[in-house]
Amino acid sequence: MNKAQGVMSYDELRGAIAQRHRALSGRLQQIAEFVLDHPTDVALGTVAEVAQRSGVPPSAIVRFAHALGFGGFTEMQQVFRSRLVAGVAPSYKARLARMKSEEKSVLGRQPAAVLSRFVSEAQSALVTLSQSVHTRELEAATAILAKARDIYLLGLGGSFPVAIHLAYVLRKLGRRVVLLDGVGGSIHEQSHAATADDALVAISFRNYYPDTARLFPELVARGVPTISITDSLLSPIVEGASVIFEIQDMPEPALRTLVAPMCLVQALAIGLDLAAD
């Protein structure tokens, strides 16, 4: 009946439904009203469920999808599902995949295009950060740091810049900081003096640096309160941590901008300083 539309966004679909509403037959109008009111039901339900909730037989649902130019219910459902995924994450693998493919194209190789890609990647990382970090964790972390005599920082490999930055800021604010960098000896020796009166901030992303995985449990075992910043609940610095900040969707090492963790540690340090007054 209608031209076969290629891909269609949820908003476009809404518009199309509204526009054709008058031209549809009675039953189909009824369905149109239902799907506009209950998009989530359509996204997640089966034909039978949607049919029951909207009070029509299953075949009517399929006819409705056909009337809109879809090959079937399943096809229409994809559009409703896209709305759900858009709501939960401001792009995901889609972004990453797009990046990968653009890399191959001529346009994507231009330096300016590369920069703007990283900028938008960073933007979305920041949005995700502010959505996923909760007050409770921030307060718990601040409390731990406030009580600490010395603050130990552990972040090796690709996470080292974050640790360095945090060390810098904390020192500026007059805190006693021990940066576990392994320079001039082992990090084990550097962390030897840490006790339950101190605190540890550990930062680690895939692939987790072996030394980090080894040292962290030791310090936990010695009773050092720990704040972990990582990308997965399965990382080696989660078990035994007092507070965990999970930063999801970190790209592969060579592509990550560290924007989110940099921002987070900054906020921790300044939040600590403000709370101390």
Add this chain to the structure above:
Amino acid sequence: MNKAQGVMSYDELRGAIAQRHRALSGRLQQIAEFVLDHPTDVALGTVAEVAQRSGVPPSAIVRFAHALGFGGFTEMQQVFRSRLVAGVAPSYKARLARMKSEEKSVLGRQPAAVLSRFVSEAQSALVTLSQSVHTRELEAATAILAKARDIYLLGLGGSFPVAIHLAYVLRKLGRRVVLLDGVGGSIHEQSHAATADDALVAISFRNYYPDTARLFPELVARGVPTISITDSLLSPIVEGASVIFEIQDMPEPALRTLVAPMCLVQALAIGLDLAAD
């Protein structure tokens, strides 16, 4: 294997998976990692799809669901779907508005408010960055780096994290990098071998680190091509620089998040790599 849990929230499920991860068998661990990283795939996919994406046979997925105490995949999937529904429920605009109001509230000292302040500051820094950096400079910088035998990096004090990060990424991409960090001697000695066949990336923001101000002119005098990343045209690393990136509005040292320069150096490194093919 486990008690049948009644209803379970997505966050509870994440916690349960993380907790049991170690106790699971190899294949099931692999699946655990996948589902924590790709919750949307699990929410919307079929067993076969999830199986394929995580690289395991379908039956393993079902065993995983059983191991977690669910009656089957479908039952577990409900929990992942609840996350999608929750994400979309408060409309997008509503969430943004909530964020904005929290920003303004008198509770500016609360850690959460501090974080969102830094996040929004970082956002605007990124916008400024993409507006102020031009193609010409990016291309010139890329050309210099492409020709360089060794790439020397100079960024001390507050800029050190940026230098470290750039060193890390460049090395990942197979470039020869000398990081001038002053460890185990003076940075003068470290930079002694630099010639006109190499290149220098210097990063410095107010207050300019004395060693940077001292070393930079020396290298320029020796004919080393230089790329400067700084916050003012009056900084000590501007005169004689081959390419200058000016990043404006950097806050005072203790408050800066380094988001913009981190992003810029990332783009430089990747742009270099892409251009090299």
Add this chain to the structure above:
DNA sequence: TTGCGCTTAGAATATTAATTCCATTATAGA
């Protein structure tokens, strides 16, 4: 009223997906 075209409901069917089962392969302990 009668006949025509479009719409509809529900059963029948085809398709797709989830689950179970079992032979084979790894693992740990003696």
Add this chain to the structure above:
DNA sequence: TCTATAATGGAATTAATATTCTAAGCGCAA
């Protein structure tokens, strides 16, 4: 090294789901 135990992959099975088909229903015009 051998044995017992658990884990695994893939085929077979079962369940569910979407789609099609057909006879009946309905409105409308002649």
